Amino acid sequence: MNSKTIIPHWEHFEHEADIGIRGIAPTLEQAFEQAAVAMTAVVTDLDLVSDSKVVSIHCEAPDTELLFVSWINELVYEMAVNGLLFNRYEVVITNGKLSATAFGEAVDRQKHQPAVEIKGATFTELRVYQQADNAWVAQCVVDV
Amino acid sequence: MDTRQFIQRDETCWEIKPYGNMRVPAIIYADAQLLQDMDQKVYEQITNVATLPGIVEAAYAMPDAHWGYGFPIGGVAAFDPDQGGVVSAGGVGFDISCGVRTLHTGLNIADLQPHKHALADALYRTVPAGLGSRGRIHLNHETMHGMLTGGAKWALEQGYGEAQDLERIEEHGCMAGAEPHYVSPRARERQKDEMGTLGSGNHYLEVQRVTEIFDQAVAKTFGLHINDVVISIHCGSRGLGHQIGTEFLKDMAMSAAQYQIVLPDRELACAPLNSPLGKKYLGAMRAGINCALANRQIITHLTRQAVATVFPGIHLGLLYDVSHNTCKLEQHTINGQKKSLYVHRKGATRAFGPGHPDLPTVFKKTGQPVLIGGSMGTGSYVLCGTQESEQRAFSSACHGAGRAMSRTQASKQWQGRTLVEELAERGIIIRSPSMRGVAEEAPLAYKDVSAVVDIADRAGLARKVARLEPVVCIKG
Numbered sequence: 001m002n003s004k005t006i007i008p009h010w011e012h013f014e015h016e017a018d019i020g021i022r023g024i025a026p027t028l029e030q031a032f033e034q035a036a037v038a039m040t041a042v043v044t045d046l047d048l049v050s051d052s053k054v055v056s057i058h059c060e061a062p063d064t065e066l067l068f069v070s071w072i073n074e075l076v077y078e079m080a081v082n083g084l085l086f087n088r089y090e091v092v093i094t095n096g097k098l099s100a101t102a103f104g105e106a107v108d109r110q111k112h113q114p115a116v117e118i119k120g121a122t123f124t125e126l127r128v129y130q131q132a133d134n135a136w137v138a139q140c141v142v143d144v
Numbered sequence: 145m146d147t148r149q150f151i152q153r154d155e156t157c158w159e160i161k162p163y164g165n166m167r168v169p170a171i172i173y174a175d176a177q178l179l180q181d182m183d184q185k186v187y188e189q190i191t192n193v194a195t196l197p198g199i200v201e202a203a204y205a206m207p208d209a210h211w212g213y214g215f216p217i218g219g220v221a222a223f224d225p226d227q228g229g230v231v232s233a234g235g236v237g238f239d240i241s242c243g244v245r246t247l248h249t250g251l252n253i254a255d256l257q258p259h260k261h262a263l264a265d266a267l268y269r270t271v272p273a274g275l276g277s278r279g280r281i282h283l284n285h286e287t288m289h290g291m292l293t294g295g296a297k298w299a300l301e302q303g304y305g306e307a308q309d310l311e312r313i314e315e316h317g318c319m320a321g322a323e324p325h326y327v328s329p330r331a332r333e334r335q336k337d338e339m340g341t342l343g344s345g346n347h348y349l350e351v352q353r354v355t356e357i358f359d360q361a362v363a364k365t366f367g368l369h370i371n372d373v374v375i376s377i378h379c380g381s382r383g384l385g386h387q388i389g390t391e392f393l394k395d396m397a398m399s400a401a402q403y404q405i406v407l408p409d410r411e412l413a414c415a416p417l418n419s420p421l422g423k424k425y426l427g428a429m430r431a432g433i434n435c436a437l438a439n440r441q442i443i444t445h446l447t448r449q450a451v452a453t454v455f456p457g458i459h460l461g462l463l464y465d466v467s468h469n470t471c472k473l474e475q476h477t478i479n480g481q482k483k484s485l486y487v488h489r490k491g492a493t494r495a496f497g498p499g500h501p502d503l504p505t506v507f508k509k510t511g512q513p514v515l516i517g518g519s520m521g522t523g524s525y526v527l528c529g530t531q532e533s534e535q536r537a538f539s540s541a542c543h544g545a546g547r548a549m550s551r552t553q554a555s556k557q558w559q560g561r562t563l564v565e566e567l568a569e570r571g572i573i574i575r576s577p578s579m580r581g582v583a584e585e586a587p588l589a590y591k592d593v594s595a596v597v598d599i600a601d602r603a604g605l606a607r608k609v610a611r612l613e614p615v616v617c618i619k620g
Contacts, residue, residue: 114275
């Protein structure tokens with residue numbers, strides 16, 4: 001199967017104390033984007049989040065897995081410090097360097113009813129790889 | 145997991161003999177039932193911990209152990225710096241010095257009943273809880289430095305609390321050896337508006353009633369009587385601790401090869417205690433401990449303010465304050481010799497026994513109070529440290545019930561609003577900004593805290609003193 005036919009999507013996976021986020025998509029960048037959507041879905045219902053605010057993210061790491069953790073942690077930091085929730089992302093990765101735009105809005109406790117706060121991305125179940133169908137998978141457990 | 149993987153040493157002690165790269169045995173304290181119910185990941189993680197350089201005696205898992213990050217939650221391990229011992233950011237956890245503090249109220253349940261709704265409202269209004277809540281204190285560079293160095297002692301100097309609070313906090317409210325200059329600008333940025341906030345997840349503030357006393361003499365020394373009302377606060381070092389954990393985990397993972405450390409799992413990332421990175425982490429982590437101690441001190445102050453609006457003139461004194469995510473330098477006797485060891489407790493409570501020099505006079509005969517939080521709607525326990533805990537697991541005990549079900553499963557199985565109504569029928573008032581958060585913390589999503597505490601007692605890790613049941617629960 002050609003990876004182009006795979007529709008980018010996300011899912012959660014089980015961890016006893018916390019929760020796993022996973023993005024699956026034709027490209028590495030899209031897998032990163034989808035996993036970040038999965039992270040927002042840990043906190044709130046995605047349909048409740050608008051995209052009126054735009055934030056630029058930049059990070060780098062020596063390998064793709066560490067880059068993925070760094071990406072999620074950059075978002076955790078933005079969410080915590082600026083009180084934001086994001087609902088979509090545009091990621092570009094060149095030579096181990098990630099540049100991205102995150103679209104979202106300020107947390108409104110009434111509207112979003114946030115279930116939990118994300119403390120950070122962990123290395124548990126951390127994997128970034130290409131499946132047999134060429135689709136990219138990016139995943140890790142987040143500590144909540 | 146399969147109990148046949150273990151050698152059963154006694155009723156509650158299960159050993160895995162060293163094999164492969166394990167340097168010491170791994171020991172789990174449990175009964176057959178708890179052990180069977182534990183995830184196989186606990187086995188993997190505790191045997192991985194046993195491979196780390198400089199580990200002393202054994203890698204231990206408490207009766208509430210469950211799948212964590214590198215270390216199992218409920219993991220205890222001590223390292224000797226003179227034997228190449230390491231410090232691990234994953235062995236402390238993201239929420240540095242997360243812990244429980246319990247306050248006496250001097251009220252009994254009959255005094256509280258007519259006013260419990262008013263008290264729930266006052267506490268919910270006064271103590272910021274959940275994502276998006278902000279504290280009323282804003283730290284600048286100077287006050288941040290003071291907080292990271294001084295902990296609860298700093299909070300007291302700012303007017304949050306009473307002088308007598310300090311002796312009833314581990315480290316007397318101030319962790320020595322904190323080096324705030326190793327705390328990054330980002331960690332500071334995450335904390336500057338978060339002092340005095342509960343956070344979310346399994347963190348809570350509970351008004352509880354003493355429903356059972358197991359040891360009258362110790363309970364009397366602890367100031368606990370049947371039907372007394374106490375208030376317990378469970379939270380940690382907030383964004384600052386999370387950011388320190390995040391940054392050092394990455395640094396340690398990237399430098400493991402440089403220190404010739406073979407990691408069976410990247411999450412076990414660690415650095416030699418005597419290395420520059422190890423020392424840097426210890427300095428930052430200790431500042432994180434001070435942040436948690438200051439945070440619980442400020443929440444105590446807010447709690448006192450809230451309670452005073454409903455019960456004017458009552459005094460809330462501390463029973464004790466324990467931390468269950470730490471790495472601390474302690475003296476332990478190994479083969480008859482006193483050694484200075486760095487003891488990691490990840491989801492485990494320090495449980496010093498009678499006579500320990502670090503305990504305040506009031507607890508010298510009883511051992512330290514060990515505060516075990518249950519889940520929302522079930523019970524919590526107060527235990528006391530024992531002499532034999534030193535030999536069992538470097539004076540450590542369990543820290544809570546431990547999850548039995550993931551958040552995803554829990555939120556599928558229960559609805560927050562229904563749970564709140566059911567608990568209300570049982571006389572338990574829940575206040576939370578998020579109904580989904582309540583569902584994820586459903587009482588049945590956790591193991592039975594009584595079973596965990598019974599094993600801790602039977603294993604001699606700590607001794608049962610009193611059981612507490614919630615009346616009001618403020619969930620983040």
